[in-house]
Amino acid sequence: MQQFQQYIGGVFSDGSARFESHDPAIGTAWAMMPEARTVDVEAAVAAARAAFQSPDWADMTATARGKLLYRLADLISENAETLAQLETRDTGKIIRETSAQIAYVAEYYRYYAGLADKIEGAHLPIDKPDMEVWLRREPLGVVAAVVPWNSQLFLAAVKIGPALAAGCTVVLKASEDGPAPMLEFARIFDQVGFPPGVLNIITGFGADCGAVLTAHSGIDHVAFTGGPETARHVVRNSAENLASTSLELGGKSPFIVFEDADIDSAVNAQVSGIFAATGQSCVAGSRLIVSNQIKDVFLQRLKEKAESAQIGVPDKRTTEIGPLCTKAQLNRAVDLVAASVAAGAQIVTGGAPLDREGNFFPPTILDCSKAPDAPCLSEEFFGPVLSVRGFDTEAEALAIANDTAHGLASGVFTRDLTRAHRMIRGIRAGIVWVNTYRAVSPIAPFGGHGLSGHGREGGLEAALDYTKVKTVWLRTSDDPIPEPFVMR
Template structure:
């Protein structure tokens, strides 16, 4: 089996314990992964703290930080295929997606490389004639970045890139599920030339590693992607160090199809939104709201497309849907589908665990009609679509917003004024109109409600990793006036 190591303070370490990582395509162990413990976390956080104030990093110009990020971007691009093969092997994501996505990850590092020396302060037109006052944006400090297994190189880039551009240092915790590509990324960070301790990468389980990281007194900011339940633990843990947080927590995103939509285009987008990545995407369009007048026609289109999806070996470029990442995820999905059918949902297609090895689950559509099925309310994180119809725009908005989540939404209509009304009224951090699942390093990404706080991508993300310092400079040579009166 392949063996991977932690990256702490510029050195690669085995760690005191290991665990086996399983290949989701066959359920067999293929790699030995270091199992981070409290002492590993402590060393990594202390290394990041030392690096934050070391002259080598502290005095480095923002332009030079950008050049290091450019170098990292080039290395990610050069090694994209190797990283993609690792991610596919360790998570089951299909190779055609990991290859394209990781190649694009390099653009995120390039974006933040260019932004590094453009994070500006401000001069204030202060109301005191003998004072000059300006604002400096300084790094928030040591960042704990906690990333999940799905799209982990992307989800780490939207944390590592802006944090380094702002001058922070990081301890990145990869998920215990499928962490190999993150540990491989450490070699590229080392090769790029970042000073020791600026970026540290380790992996481990939540109670043994994650809880110690999020509560460590040396952590100043926690950037987390995952589920609301884990986020609640992180927020409780952050009470120990009063760290600030940015949280991207997934969703139950509505996909709204009006009667005037291009149904063929909308159906393709719905397939991308729920069956791509085997539905294991935080923005999965898992709640289809379709106008009653076109519901039957649209479901027929979707059912036909679902039947033609190629399910198979994720390393095969012809495969369109691979296995789920873990067997426990498949069990969870199968239970929710069964509970939904028992509650009255109609199974349109899929819904049955296939025979054979690997953690596969077929593209599944559930017509929930007017029943309150578990599939309509709960995030599956799998290839399961729940469907309801609507008659009016008002009803579509009510159904779309009828969830504590608010990450993303899709609206399909050729009516421009209706599109603008929907954009204003839908409670979501990202709204796609006549498209779905599009991202860019230039565009901020994040949600409302249980979908989290803060933003990733764009300038807003870089500002999340800074704090404002206000500087007062007295310009008068006269003696300071009455010391008992506040200036």
């Protein structure tokens, strides 16, 4: 089996233990991974802290940091296909998506490379004539970045990129499910020339790795992507070190289609929103809210698309739907579909695992028009399962869209510009896509609220989140300081 190592302080090692990683397409072990435990976490945080305080990094100019990030981006581009193949092998994501996504990941590092020397402070027009006052933006410190297995190189880039641009150092915990591409990324990073310890990459399990890392006294900020329940543990852990947090969590994103929408375009976007990546996406458009005037036509076309999707092994370029990453995800999909059907949802297509080797679950559509309380409408599947509800009025569509504890993404399809603006204002979500879906850019921040978390990743906002403001007062008068017992 292939062997992978962790990366701490610029050195590769096996970790305190080893564990097997399984190929989701066939269910068998294919690689051995390093399992970080408390001693490894301690070493990683110590390395990051030492690097943060070292003149090699602390005194490096922002422009020089940017040049290193440019070099990293170039190496990612050169190694994109290797990274894509590893991600496909270890997570089951189809190769046509991993190849495209990882090639674009390099653009995130280029964006933050260019932004590194543009994180500016400010001069304040202070109300005291003998004072000059300005703000400095300084790096937060040591960042614990925790990423899930899905789109992990992308989700790591929107943490590592702004953190290093701002001058922080990072301990990144890759998911124990499918960590191969992040551990290979460490080998690429090692070639760039960053000082040792600026980035450390480990993987391991909850109690012995994740909990130790997020509660560690040497951590200043925790950037977490994952589920709400794990996020609650992260927030509790951060009470130990009073670290700030940014949480990018899951969603039950509404996908609203009005009667005047371009149906072909909306159907294709809905397929992208829920069946691409086998539904394993935090922004999955998992709740279709469609006008009753076009519902039957829309569902028929969507059903045809779902049933014609090419299901197969993820390393074939013709495959459109691959396996779910873990057996646990497969079982969850089975259980939630069964519970939803029991609550009155009707299966339009799919609904049961495929009778084949691996964690394969077909594109599934559940019509919940007569089952408004079906669990598929409120619980995140993280799989290719779409719940459908019809509506008659704009107000009803908005009410259904906002009937969720999440608030990450949303989609609106309509040709009516004024209606689109009303929906943009009314939908409670961090992202609103209008007449498109699942589009991203390093320039545009993303994130949510409620059970979808807080903070933003991507864009200038993310870089500022990795800084703290220092206020500097400089007295310009040579006169003696006046009355010492009165605050100025």
